[in-house]
Amino acid sequence: MTLAASDRPDPAAFRRPRLTRSAEGKTALAPAPLEDTAGNAAQRSLLDRRAGRLAINVLAVVAGILIWGLFTTEGMVGLPTPLEVGRQAVVQAKNGLLWSDAAASLARVSSGFLLGIAVAIPIGFLMGWYRLARAVIEPYVQFFRTIPPLAIIPLAIVTLGIEETPKIFVIFLSSFLSSVVATYQGVVNVDKTLINAARVLGAGDFTIFRRVVVPASLPYIMVGVRIGLGSSWATVVAAELIAAQSGLGFRMQQAQLYYDLPTIFVSLISIGVLGLLMDRVVLAIDGFLTAWQEKL
Known part of the structure; x- marks a missing residue:
């Protein structure tokens, strides 16, 4: 059926807005x-x-x-009431304890967490992409996953001393074990139809890995990163048992000796707020990297 000229849509309706000049000389937007x-x-x-x-x-x-x-x-x-906790937070903020403790814990968590995901993501890709690497590495990963990171603290003290290194190592181990499994699962769960289609179109292994496997694995990787971040904050309190002189976990342990509940609550809330803010940063990165994915 052929549309009459009067029934056809006007192409001008789909053009970008432009300035038009009326008979009176006034300028208006189309x-x-x-x-x-x-x-x-x-x-x-x-x-x-x-x-x-x-x-x-x-x-x-x-x-x-x-x-x-x-x-x-x-x-x-x-x-303690919220008012008592608020007063204690103001006192610690004024004398600088709150800021120094938060900075110390944040530095330890950030160092261990970033090192953990930096090592976990490449190893997870290796395990998922190469069967030989999976056969060699997976038994070690599964073995250490059954051992709580906190159980490594005595060994870390003996081998690494009592400075910052053992604290960061325990946090690193916690975030690494969470992220490596998520990355591995992301690679092995890539739709094989996409890989086969890329091969049919003449793509090589490197191109398939870069253009198909990595983007398809990103949602899994970011879930592992979020879990690793939570594990890092959950571990920092125990990690600061290792002869720490500052940190939110250290402050909680000191307050426990004197039954100082408001101080304990201040440290707990500070850990929760810092963890929430870091999680929102990870979510923003996730939204940017996986903008192509449909989400609720």
């Missing part, structure tokens, strides 16, 4: 194209969803603090 209008609507929808999630997050935190204050003020739970 009607916006349909594609730009749809893009702006999608962007506004995305911003609205993010604002809605942020509002829910804030409300959830406020509700949690209110519930905590209600139970502790009424004496139902033998814990």
